[in-house]
Amino acid sequence: MKLNRRRKKMEGKYLVLIIVLVVFILIGFISLSVKDDRGQTFIEKGLKDIGLNIQNILYTPFRFVGNKIDNYNDMKRIYKEYKALDESKSKTNLLEEENKELKKSVEDLKKLLDLKNSMSDYELVNATVINRNVGSWYNTLTIDKGAKNDVKVGMVVLTGSGLIGKVIKTNFYTSDVKLITTMDLNNKISVGILTDNNMTYGLLSGYDLKRKELLVIDIIDDTIIKEGDTVVTSGLSDAYPKGIVVGVVSKVENDDFGTSRRIRVKPATDFNYLNYVTILKGEISYD
Amino acid sequence: MISLIISLFLDGLLSVYEKVLHIRPMFSIVILSILFIRNYNNISFYYKICLFAGFIYDLLYTSTFPLNSLVFLLLGFIISKLYQIFKNNLLTGVLINIFILLIYRSITFIVLSIIGYLPFSFNLFIDDILSIVLTNTVFFLFVYIIFKDHKRKITKYGL
Numbered sequence: 001m002k003l004n005r006r007r008k009k010m011e012g013k014y015l016v017l018i019i020v021l022v023v024f025i026l027i028g029f030i031s032l033s034v035k036d037d038r039g040q041t042f043i044e045k046g047l048k049d050i051g052l053n054i055q056n057i058l059y060t061p062f063r064f065v066g067n068k069i070d071n072y073n074d075m076k077r078i079y080k081e082y083k084a085l086d087e088s089k090s091k092t093n094l095l096e097e098e099n100k101e102l103k104k105s106v107e108d109l110k111k112l113l114d115l116k117n118s119m120s121d122y123e124l125v126n127a128t129v130i131n132r133n134v135g136s137w138y139n140t141l142t143i144d145k146g147a148k149n150d151v152k153v154g155m156v157v158l159t160g161s162g163l164i165g166k167v168i169k170t171n172f173y174t175s176d177v178k179l180i181t182t183m184d185l186n187n188k189i190s191v192g193i194l195t196d197n198n199m200t201y202g203l204l205s206g207y208d209l210k211r212k213e214l215l216v217i218d219i220i221d222d223t224i225i226k227e228g229d230t231v232v233t234s235g236l237s238d239a240y241p242k243g244i245v246v247g248v249v250s251k252v253e254n255d256d257f258g259t260s261r262r263i264r265v266k267p268a269t270d271f272n273y274l275n276y277v278t279i280l281k282g283e284i285s286y287d
Numbered sequence: 288m289i290s291l292i293i294s295l296f297l298d299g300l301l302s303v304y305e306k307v308l309h310i311r312p313m314f315s316i317v318i319l320s321i322l323f324i325r326n327y328n329n330i331s332f333y334y335k336i337c338l339f340a341g342f343i344y345d346l347l348y349t350s351t352f353p354l355n356s357l358v359f360l361l362l363g364f365i366i367s368k369l370y371q372i373f374k375n376n377l378l379t380g381v382l383i384n385i386f387i388l389l390i391y392r393s394i395t396f397i398v399l400s401i402i403g404y405l406p407f408s409f410n411l412f413i414d415d416i417l418s419i420v421l422t423n424t425v426f427f428l429f430v431y432i433i434f435k436d437h438k439r440k441i442t443k444y445g446l
Contacts, residue, residue, distance in 0.1 A: 030354045031402035044346065051347045055299045062300065132302040133348050137396070137405055140350070169350065176350065183405050206406075209414055272306035 038169075045171040052142055052174045056130040063128070066275070122241070122280040125149065127157075129274050130174065139182040139207075143277060146173040154239060156280040162245035162268030163233060164277060180214065180246070181207040181271055190237040191216060191246055193263065194230045195223050201234055202263065204246065212271075213250055216263040225252050231265050241280070290430070291336060294318040295343055302348070311419040315340050316362065316391055317427050320383055321434060323366045324375070330367060337363030351399075358394050362387050377431060384427045385420055392419070 032038065040048075127143035145151045147170045155167045157177045169176040180189060189204040193216070200223040202216040216231065229249040235242025251264040294314035301312045319337060326333040341359030345352040366387060373379045392412070400407040 026353070026357065027398060027401055030351060030398060033353070034351050034399075034402065034404055048346055051343070052299075055296055055347075058296055059300055059303070129303060131299050131348065132305065133350075137399060137411075138349055138351075183411070184403075186403065209411060275303070 040169060040171065049146070049171045049173050052130055052171075053144075056128075056144055059130060063275070122282040125151070125279045125281050127151075127175075127277050127279055129277060132274070133176070137183070139179045139184075140168070141177050141179065141274060142174050143177060143279075144174060145279060146171045146175050148172050150281060151175050151279055156240055156244065157277050158244060158280065159269045159274070159277055161270070162247065163240070164269050164271070164274065166239060167279070177277070179271065180204065181267070183207055183209070188237075189240060189246075190234045191231050192234040192242075193219075193223075193225055193249065194232060195225055198223065199234075200225065201236065204231075204265070208264070211264070212267075214247060214265040214267055216265055217255060217260070219261045219263065225249060225261075225263060227251065231263075288336065290434075291315065291318050291322060291340055295340065295347075298344075299348060309418060310422040311415050312426070313388060313391070313419060313423050314426050315344060316359070316388060317384055317423045318430065319359065319362055320366050320370075320380065320387065320427075321430050323363065323370060325434070327367075327370070333367070334360060334363050354395065354398055358391060361394070362391060365390060377428075380431060381424055381427060384424060388419055388423055389416075392416070 125145060127145040129141050130144050131142035133140040133142065143157070151167060151170055153167055153170055156163070157165050157167060163180060165177045165179040165182075167175050168178045178184070178187070180187075183206060187205075190201065191204045192199040192201050200219060200221055202219040204214055205217050206215040207213070208215060214231075219225070227249050231246045231249060233240040233242060233244045233246060245268045247265040247267040247269075249263055250266040253262055253264065254260070255262040294317070297314050298312050301308070301310065305311060319340065322336055323333055326336065337359045338356055341356035342352070344355040344359065349355060366383065369383050369386070373383070396405065396412050399405045405411060
């Protein structure tokens with residue numbers, strides 16, 4: 001009787017040990033699985049494409065209605081802007097001339113600096129958001145362009161307003177984009193803050209979900225930063241080209257330890273309304 | 288099974304609008320308890336459905352295989368045990384539904400925090416929890432009303 005109880009106790013201990021071991025193995029496996037640089041298998045890509053494209057077809061009527069509403073709102077806005085523009089028509093010719101001059105100056109400066117990673121060196125490809133990966137924690141979305149459209153992992157994705165993220169996985173006809181609003185601790189982006197006099201650098205690291213603001217830490221110098229200063233990609237990291245607008249400074253504060261400055265940035269893009277995005281196609285080169 | 292597929296697609300479709308509409312659909316999880324009631328006499332088939340739903344969730348929406356596959360299976364197991372303990376009615380259904388949503392959110396949050404995908408923050412955990420509960424309870428009530436044969440089948444189950 002006593003021996004039986006002891007044996008049961010031992011079996012119980014082994015069972016707990018096995019469960020703990022299995023849980024650890026599974027967590028390790030999941031950890032590997034969610035890694036951004038994990039290559040996807042052929043079957044995985046195929047199944048994902050099929051599922052998401054069926055979903056995309058089902059999504060079409062909803063998108064159609066949404067577009068009609070957007071178009072109507074746009075027309076109203078454009079009419080107002082047209083009225084305003086009509087009044088300032090006389091200034092246009094002058095601006096055109098100025099624009100030509102400025103373009104020439106930019107070209108000359110680019111040649112002078114031998115810059116290769118400016119925005120104009122990229123081919124722009126438009127894509128539609130077909131899935132906003134379920135749950136607010138994941139902060140990824142799926143677009144309807146994939147490897148067959150020459151989309152590659154690491155390509156930068158933006159909207160007309162500014163940066164939204166980069167491609168982390170490509171399937172045949174769809175791709176996953178990781179947003180800059182991710183709370184992934186390993187995701188840091190080097191940014192520059194355009195102040196009155198110069199540019200100072202920091203690291204975009206984290207997102208305040210409650211206040212819907214990006215956080216910039218590790219600001220390297222004592223440059224005076226004001227609310228409203230523009231934050232752009234610095235081009236120092238090996239993931240994003242220089243000069244893409246990220247947002248504007250909404251608050252300058254001390255970090256949790258009070259040892260360095262931290263900046264809150266209001267994103268330029270409204271992440272609640274992401275229906276169409278643009279992919280920057282091309283290799284980022286550094287000088 | 289069709290209801291599961293529709294729920295999965297609704298999850299995907301509404302995900303694009305969830306920030307605009309302030310809803311948090313987790314319809315695939317809600318439908319698990321409905322599916323249990325419809326498949327109570329074939330429990331192994333029910334567990335296969337749970338595994339399948341989790342796998343699709345992982346593959347299409349979260350890219351976290353096998354997290355959701357296993358969690359969905361666990362939720363299926365919990366649902367089956369809860370329906371053995373509690374008497375079936377609309378109120379119990381709603382409470383079980385809320386309970387499994389919280390279990391799902393807790394497990395995924397803990398795992399994602401452990402692997403460094405999310406910071407371990409309580410605010411993050413409770414963020415949108417009210418929206419999740421409300422959205423999915425409304426969906427549960429809607430599905431409960433649509434599947435009129437539930438009550439009969441639940442009674443047959445003898446709970």
